[in-house]
Amino acid sequence: MARVLSFFRPKPLLALVERRKPLFSKMSLDSRAREVFATAVRAVQPDTVVRQSIEREEDVITIDGHKLRLKNNLHLVGFGKAVLGMAAEAERILSDHLVKGVISVPHGIQESLRQHGKNHLLLKENSSIEIIEGAKHNLPDGDAQKAAEKIKELASGLTEKDLLLVLISGGGSALLPSPVPPISLQEKLDVTRRLAGAGATIQELNTVRRALSLLKGGGLAHFAHPAQVVALILSDVIGDPLDLIASGPTVQTEIWHEEVLSVLERYNLLDSVPVSVKEVLGKPGPRWDKKQLEGAQEACVINAVIGSNSIALTSAGRRARELGFRPVVLFLGVSGDVKLVSRLYGLLAQFACSQKEPPPEIAAELLRLGPDVGVETWDLCRTMKVLDESRSEGWGATCLLAGGEPTVELKGKGKGGRNQELALRVAVELQGMDLPPKGPVFLSGGTDGQDGPTEAAGAVTDAGLCEEATTQGLDINGFLDNNDSFTFFSKLSSGQRLLVPGLTCTNVMDVHVLLIPSPPINI
Template structure:
């Protein structure tokens, strides 16, 4: 292990206190963590990302480096939680060329935006874009299916002279249900719900959704052929894989029934799926065959215009303004929140050691890597930066990460993965008090909603356990019942929850670990 860690040895100590980076703000660490999170979310607002992705000069637009001519030939479809705001911005930029449009958005979103004063994310009163609300509780329903049918109908009528602009964001799968006949919507929903309940990954769920859907897995682009298709995508999936975001409606995917059957068998569901599902999966070969005279791929442009990466870059800039050295750990943190919380605790210990940290800490960090979705190289790079910051007196550090960890549901309490992660990190950090009241950890969902609660996450620190104990609150009891929201609500301070309100976007979660400057032992002897 010594050889593995040899490159982490610090450079010669710069024994000058004035080299410490000053903190430019008198805000508390809690407030600064919230500021960093807010900046991350603002960077991926739906209108912002669309405005930055479309460059227009008269009747010519440039998207992702592609120049496209406009001639009253623009059609628009969309589906997802952030799509209404995206469509409103497209309308402001290109309304004189839009012929017709259909978007599928969450139930009640228009009224909610009005109530929150976000009228700039609404379409014009006389808009030619039809808005259909559906997918209550983020589940496919008949309203969403009606929207999918209209989107399919619009796409099917296009010619080679037309341009179809497709807006996609998180929640798109539930808002674009179009089961392959003879599968009913209820049957498709039952299969995916049972898979999710059995612990299937998002990749496995999307594999099944694609196979049972007409529009996912490249189906929408299939029906729009030979029109030019341009998809603007706000990614809510780790790594931004185009075929997984909203199950890839504009990404041609060969869905092999054998692969789907393997997933169902893995979760012991193969024998209990409806006969209609078995009928569809019983057909051999990939579902989408190439169009006669050429494939659809040449006519499709997929551009990711908003992502966790963009959010973290903006967060890092804000952290720097607030006096921290930003370090991005990973964009793909995943796995059980118990393991993820342990990782953050170890990294905080590594950074806060007065002397060179014990090699056991780095060794455990590296062992955790595969279980939390973080590459060994990223862990080593991060520890090297933290070690240099500790030894050379760089000052406070802001460790940033993104992703989507998971929670093992055992209880019936209220909460979500972000609140539970924040609570578990506080347990791991207890006793590590550094002035001013640190380290501080924030975990928040960029969509503003963490589980069935009004909170997006929570902000915790190393003193939370003592605070809870003084108020007679047993943290372990709340954790055992997956009841993190109730725990934070009961705290007398009432200021731990992260409640940004309606964000109108979704690029997964953002994690912020603020590590104050540890004391440095400086030898002035010559």
């Protein structure tokens, strides 16, 4: 009986040999990592996410499960780096019912799209949507404020018969500056900059920013009342918190001036803020009185996240499977210093590449490191379990995926960004893990196509990078100390490590890809 049963047992080694037929033998690990990243970016293109979020049958549209009737009553506003492409697709779908629109987009975006051949992300000729470019260098300016005033004016004129479609993406906060009178735009900027310089948290900064703005913290929805408001949101914030994306203009937030004053006092700024700020914050109680707030909340406001890091990674995982890998999503909110994040990926690679059961100290260090890089213990345990099964049961190559936005402590004067520095630091961690053909391969890339003040979005590295650098006389540690990762990658003779996708037209934070090849088979 035992001999008969053994015939039906799984044959992991034979199964592994079958899986490793050279379906992708002509495609390097580097190329496959880049394709996985490109797929993630394609999944969150502004026109794609809008098209997938609006279902139309004649004069009825369905958004996020809500059915809405169109009666030549549609108005559109938007603000953010990806909003022009979102608006172009919304116009294609709904133009016959569109009355008027105003969008606030980055300075020079229309010309940039034309130069890159992305005309499908531009509005049609004679569009009823007005485009205002502003926020040069990603900072609120007079043009952005002009756009905010027009958006407020449009929203304020709506009735209960109207439908306001609001398009929001990363960068929307800078493109929708509307300080509460008599505060000037410059005064508001000075207050938030001084708070940031004093070490205020992002939550504290948003508390103050919302209180000094007419449109943030639900202000736009308030002015649009009693119209139906539907916001389509492309998220660039970890966890997709609606009140933080572009400071939540369609998310009703109860703002108490006393809370804002306590934040300013905490950082010793209360006595030095402009008189106009003191005047606005000197009024006790919430910004809106109870009746106003309840009236705005009675209006049906639908907030739908239609593009996010999660959606990008899901699509990337499907592509990784097509390319011969078993996809594993680690976490969507990797954060913290790149030094710690690089150690995380180095330890995970060690854990996965161990020929035998990995030493318990690796798992212990991973669990200690988790809280410092924003990764939950449960997610680390789940990932290690999958990696352990992949190794012990012969499941073959693995693609570990994660997203987030790590940080870099700037000490030098070099050129680069968080993705390039993370990739370089991970390369140092991967030394000695020489699984064929190139050992583990790691990619870190910004979905917005730009990593710091460079043309690159990130970089691709592997276990052989340190040896390559030594051969060429390049001191990796020296470049890292100077925060000069872009210069390092540019000096490599191969010249093919940088990730340069060009204009991506989207932004859902960063994507990390760790490809772990199949272990060698000894037959």
